[in-house]
Amino acid sequence: MEDPVWLEQYRKRERENQARWMQIQIKDEVSRERFLEKKITDKRNMLRKIKQDPVKLQSYRARMQKSWRQKADAFAFKRRQTFKAWFARNKANLDTFAWKRWRPVFLTESVDKVCATCRIRNRKGQRRLWFIKKSDPELWDCVSCFVSSDLSDIVPVEGADRFYKGRYLQPQSTATEDTVDYKDTVEAGDRKEKNDDVRIQGEEHLRMDKDKGADGKTAGI
Structure with missing residues (x-):
């Protein structure tokens, strides 16, 4: 024991x-x-x-x-994963939408930043999809923080007719809390496959930091 x-x-x-x-x-x-x-x-x-x-x-x-x-x-977890998958699939067209508090940007190269909301640097690898706060362009939010926001902030103010239309635009209820939009979670990275060996968070990030050159850029980027 x-x-x-x-x-x-x-x-x-x-x-x-x-x-x-x-x-x-x-x-x-x-x-x-x-x-x-x-x-x-x-x-x-x-x-x-x-x-x-x-x-x-x-x-x-x-x-x-x-x-x-x-x-x-958990309903909130399923909602976050559904929206993250939607943004991943539509990242090339995000500039055709307008959001109330953020401006999404999908970069051609990865950047290593600290999220303005959770204050945590991405430790699983550098990201290309970020959400820039309109109130201060120096502040960038990660996709996890964005999709955890209030629904009124997630739905675009322009292009809402082309945005996600599934069940997770509705408040949590007994009718939805045990369901998930599988069509919106088909991205392998959003399913978080289980591994018998425990994953060590941060190993990839630390490896990248050690590979950085004197100019602060990661080798190969």
Whole structure:
């Protein structure tokens, strides 16, 4: 059986790390990156210990699967995934729409930025789809933050007749909370396939940072 004392200590460290992370978010980028790298290292060490014990590994995977199912069944999560898939499919035509608070931009090259809303840099790879705030063009939001906004902000003020028409434009109800528009979630990247081996968040981002040249650009971009 999994050691309850060890598990509680780990959860306590995770809570403390999260609290420190939220404080560091408002500080300089160097501090954020240093904290993120340590967090990833700690996670690797924790997973290495778990994988050495088949019982702990089975228990850990069961918890992760349960957590994922609960998240995937949530109406808000399904709505976000549906809209993200729509924007991914229509990224080439986004300039034909007009939104109330943002201007979507799909760049020809990836850029490495910190989202103005969640204050988190994309750690799974650089993005080309961003939403620039009309109130301040220096502030860019990631697609996850945009699709988490109020529906009145998501629906375009111009071109609404060509926008997504599915069930997720309606408020949550008992009729919709257990359904999903599969036609709008066919993008492989929006299904978040499960993997038996736990994914280490941030590895790709850290690799890209190490590959950056002296001019601050990522090699190959």
